[in-house]
Amino acid sequence: xxxxxxxxxxEEAWPALKELLDSLAEHQDxxxxxxxxxxxxxxxxxxxxYRQERAQANTPEQSMIEALRQVYGDNRIQGLMQQAVxxxxxxxxxxxxxx
Numbered sequence: 474x475x476x477x478x479x480x481x482x483x484e485e486a487w488p489a490l491k492e493l494l495d496s497l498a499e500h501q502d503x504x505x506x507x508x509x510x511x512x513x514x515x516x517x518x519x520x521x522x523y524r525q526e527r528a529q530a531n532t533p534e535q536s537m538i539e540a541l542r543q544v545y546g547d548n549r550i551q552g553l554m555q556q557a558v559x560x561x562x563x564x565x566x567x568x569x570x571x572x
Contacts, residue, residue, distance in 0.1 A: 476532075476534065479523075479537065480533055486520065487520050487521075487524055490517065490520055491520075491521075494512060494516075497512065507553060510552070511553075513549075514549040515544055515550060518540070518543055518544050518547060519540045519541070519543075519544050520540075522539060522543045523536045523537060523540040526540065
């Protein structure tokens with residue numbers, strides 16, 4: 474059931490998402506760095522790769538793994554993850570120091 478739902482979501486949402494991302498691309502300078510990373514490198518890349526992988530007759534599981542691999546491999550997403558880890562460590566250290 475999960476895979477059928479993911480397939481349906483990818484099929485039904487992609488045209489509208491692609492249209493939105495194409496429109497937003499013209500205004501990238503107005504979108505924060507985090508917003509661009511999440512929209513383009515995150516959601517956009519995930520669904521584009523997932524659909525491409527499914528079109529090549531890969532299973533939904535294989536397609537999702539490849540889509541996530543490419544999203545996680547994007548420098549913008551890696552930067553967001555690094556910043557999140559740094560923020561958590563800083564907060565933890567600050568809590569210990571300020572006791």
